[in-house]
Amino acid sequence: MSRLGYVRRRAPRGAGRRRAEQTIAAVVCESGPRLFSDPYYARLLVACEEALTAKGLPLMLMTATPATASLTAPRLVAGAVDGVLLIGARARHPLTVTLAASGIPVRCVGRPPDDVTLPFVDADNADGGRQVAEHLLLSGRRSIAVIAGPPTLPAARDRLEGFRRTLFDAGITSVPVAYGDFTRSSGAHAAQWLLQRVPNLDAIFVASDLMAAGAIHTLIRAGRKVPDDVAVIGFGDAPIAKSMSPTLTTVRQPVEEMATLAIKLLLAALTEENGPPADSVLPTELVVRESG
Amino acid sequence: MSRLGYVRRRAPRGAGRRRAEQTIAAVVCESGPRLFSDPYYARLLVACEEALTAKGLPLMLMTATPATASLTAPRLVAGAVDGVLLIGARARHPLTVTLAASGIPVRCVGRPPDDVTLPFVDADNADGGRQVAEHLLLSGRRSIAVIAGPPTLPAARDRLEGFRRTLFDAGITSVPVAYGDFTRSSGAHAAQWLLQRVPNLDAIFVASDLMAAGAIHTLIRAGRKVPDDVAVIGFGDAPIAKSMSPTLTTVRQPVEEMATLAIKLLLAALTEENGPPADSVLPTELVVRESG
The missing domain is CATH 3.40.50.2300 (Response regulator)
Structure with a gap:
């Protein structure tokens, strides 16, 4: 069946778990130093945390470079995590492929690479x-x-x-x-x-x-x-x-809006409710200042 | 027994789990915006991640303010996490008390408040x-x-x-x-x-x-x-x-050394090996520049 493009629909893992027990992990495809030095991640993750906290869920954060993905992946797919927000997925990143095949609900912030099909939210x-x-x-x-x-x-x-x-x-x-x-x-x-x-x-x-x-x-x-x-x-x-x-x-780029929308998408996938449409691309806007 | 000060020694949770399946959570007693804006946390967590990665373990990061501790605590004590590095524990913080009573190996970066007994690493x-x-x-x-x-x-x-x-x-x-x-x-x-x-x-x-x-x-x-x-x-x-x-x-203050030592302490607790002594206080040093 899978050769024809059909994929068996697994029941969402979170479906059998009460909300108070569900765990959402945000996985940033970056090293620790970059995570803490680029203000993009701070804005994005603070907004993710706010959106989750409003729903009574804490944020669990992990990083995964291609070198450390083999450490991160087993924790995510072993059943401890009910949904993953994948941030900054890259081509040939081992975690991207593992997650796409895992059956865990995954939503991406930032369009995933062409070799992987996962719903995403991105800026234009x-x-x-x-x-x-x-x-x-x-x-x-x-x-x-x-x-x-x-x-x-x-x-x-x-x-x-x-x-x-x-x-x-x-x-x-x-x-x-x-x-x-x-x-x-x-x-x-x-x-x-x-x-x-x-x-x-x-x-x-x-x-x-x-x-x-x-x-x-x-x-x-x-x-x-x-x-x-x-x-x-x-x-x-x-x-x-x-x-x-x-x-x-x-x-x-509307960083906070991207975070909020991605969390909405992911929570909708966990509860099998109809969420916002997948693959949303939010508008970007040139801000003219002095440098050019 | 507990009234006499004895505490039943539970087997470390990680003991029955292979290293490749163990999960260490770093829990920062702060809000997301502070976590990402204070360079102390960046230095500390990057060093924690390096020390863990060297041992084949990923870092899982969570935040817990007094307001969100009730969301974070169930994930930590439900068995998904084998050890906790508690960063910046405060007096009257609900998570500190919950963790101290949970039986999960916990090591603190920063001396815990007087009402809680947990091994720690701190700067002087x-x-x-x-x-x-x-x-x-x-x-x-x-x-x-x-x-x-x-x-x-x-x-x-x-x-x-x-x-x-x-x-x-x-x-x-x-x-x-x-x-x-x-x-x-x-x-x-x-x-x-x-x-x-x-x-x-x-x-x-x-x-x-x-x-x-x-x-x-x-x-x-x-x-x-x-x-x-x-x-x-x-x-x-x-x-x-x-x-x-x-x-x-x-x-x-020796931030990186504190992180490395705290991780060593925690991993030793997981394997029941003899680790470095608990309650280590590392020296601080005045650096004289222009402002005073």
């Missing part, structure tokens, strides 16, 4: 990339580069593809790309790499605000004025975006 | 307070105030008592105290309160670096020079201590 990353590209084109920028996120992360790919497609449609077919891992230092290094290869660049789209802060630091040290010489646009609208100098033009 | 908070007091006395400060942490938290009480006792022994018997909750804004408000009541103060000992940052902000806005008019000493040696202006004199 591709449209965010489109908005940035149109803004840069309208500002007259023409020598445009990208500092992208990890290519295994669908959100990072969507941001890059939405951006590149819009430039392509406008006749800009060559867009240099450097890759970072969403940390500030990776943004600084990527900007250094781009400056060496594209000395005349006049704009960089950076796939996260932390990386954008690192990139701006590199540009200023290299004697470039931001935004006069080089426009820099971030992604995420993190708290630092407003306090940086220059303040950061970026793409706002 | 009282001696940290003593070092700050001696430093201020040697610098000639005489109108000295304190911004303390929550009085229900033993670490906060120890810092205050070590400080006050040293000043008392030096003949300074009146030390105004304002209380904060370790957030930056509570430090700013507490400094405002102290300035109104003790206009001639020349030193403040602040029980956390984040609160010290808030206090310095208030002092500078009130036209006081730090450290010329008012010395400010923090506690914790958080990353911001070095990047503030003026840089912050503070007390370093």
Whole structure:
């Protein structure tokens, strides 16, 4: 049957358990240091915790890098956990495949990789990339580069593809790309790499605000004025975006709404109630400040 | 029997379970927003995760404020968790009492409140307070105030008592105290309160670096020079201590060592091996920078 695409529908594990005994785990596909240093996770997990607490459920949090997934997975599938919120699932991540096959209700925050079918909530990353590209084109920028996120992360790919497609449609077919891992230092290094290869660049789209802060630091040290010489646009609208100098033009994503909706989806799956539609993509919005 | 102080020794739950199936939960007695905004927890939990991963165990993280403890407790005592690392236990916190009575191996990071007996690892908070007091006395400060942490938290009480006792022994018997909750804004408000009541103060000992940052902000806005008019000493040696202006004199605590030792203690309890001695208090050290 499974070869024809049919999957046996197992009874939700939580169905036989009272709400007061159910346990929801949020699993972040990241290392501990990144979990605690990127404000995206803080916002997302605080909102998840609030949504669960309102329903009388605590939040249990775990991390799982590809290296530690083999430690995390047995605890999740052994029956102690009734539902999983999977955050930032990546391609070729062993946990993603294990969970998809486990029968445990799983809902993703962030579109899962193409090789896995799991219901998700995401921000419209591709449209965010489109908005940035149109803004840069309208500002007259023409020598445009990208500092992208990890290519295994669908959100990072969507941001890059939405951006590149819009430039392509406008006749800009060559867009240099450097890759970072969403940390500030990776943004600084990527900007250094781009400056060496594209000395005349006049704009960089950076796939996260932390990386954008690192990139701006590199540009200023290299004697470039931001935004006069080089426009820099971030992604995420993190708290630092407003306090940086220059303040950061970026793409706002509805992090709290994503968390609340994903928890609703997951709880509906546990109780077999009709929840909100799966695969929701919430709108993103360009926030224009000083940097570009 | 229990009235005579004897307690029936239950077999550790983990004893019958293979290591690959055991689950350790770190429970932070804090709200989600505080967990993600105070760098102390990031340092501590990243070190816990590293120590556990080295032993082939994942970290499961939960929070429990007095308001949400009733949600967290059933998951911990229902048998899904083999050992608990309890972080920042407070007086009159319902979870502390429940865990102490549960028979689950529990080890604390931070001395538990006096009404609960649980093995712990802690920094020498009282001696940290003593070092700050001696430093201020040697610098000639005489109108000295304190911004303390929550009085229900033993670490906060120890810092205050070590400080006050040293000043008392030096003949300074009146030390105004304002209380904060370790957030930056509570430090700013507490400094405002102290300035109104003790206009001639020349030193403040602040029980956390984040609160010290808030206090310095208030002092500078009130036209006081730090450290010329008012010395400010923090506690914790958080990353911001070095990047503030003026840089912050503070007390370093061995956060990573506390985490590693507490995990060792807990794993030894699970396997009934002889671990390091319980109730370890690790040394703290004054780090003199510009603020006082």
